[in-house]
Amino acid sequence: MLDYDREADEYDTTRGGERRAAAAAEAVLGLVPEGARGLLDVACGTGIVTRRLAAGRPGLRVTGADAAHGMARMAAARLPGVVVLADSRQLPFADGSFDAVSVIWLLHLLDDAAPVVAEAARVLRPGGVLVTTVDKAAGHHVDSDIDELAEPYRKQRATDEAALVTAYAAGHGLLPGGTARFRGHGQGRIPRRLARYVRDGEIYPAGGTALAERIEALPDPEVPRADPEFTLRAFRKPKPSE
DSSP: OOOHHHHHHHHTTTTTHHHHHHHHHHHHHTTSOTTOOEEEEETOTTSHHHHHHHHHSTTOEEEEEESOHHHHHHHHHHSTTSEEEOBTTBOSSOTTOEEEEEEOSOGGGSSOOHHHHHHHHHHEEEEEEEEEEEOHHHHTOOSOHHHHHHGGGSOSSOTTOHHHHHHHHHHTTOEEEEEEEEEOTTOOOOHHHHHHHHHTTSSOTTTHHHHHHHHHTSSSTTSOOOOOEEEEEEEEOOOTTO
């Protein structure tokens, strides 16, 4: 996994910046009920999406939480007083504290996404909604020359696979509540940068140096490939009367 404290300062510029954040926030808010008054953005990172969630819905109080000091520091500068340092698997909030919980680009990083889904379900009020990205790695596969080389090294089952996340949600009484997709502007893979991540074991670890060298040798190694398209799934916590 990346060192998110080390990555914090350049994270936004290497991942699409404001255009990507705007697309993500718009898609998330499209799955959040109009009557929602409190939203928790889990693994809020630098707060670039969190800020847009807060600005995009008048009357919606947004709280950010992140486990990395570097990320939380940047988020707190963008959203003073509403960002906490917290582990997504052990949130410092009472049961039923929020009308919505968003979890964007986190579950794919974990060995087990179940505890995060469990915590999100716990802090949701009845009638509340969990919105999370699923199948992130699949979103990056855009039939490029990189994809062709990386295909043998893809995980057989991702920890954020939609079917798995749906099963975890169901285990805590959450019901399917909709799907949305958005473009990852500026997140098209760049061969030379991806080769560095492969060499460091941060992605496709089974490929190692051999795969990194093949990716680096592709034509136009500094040119981004097509932008990915990410998927959001919403899960609703039923009210007692339902």
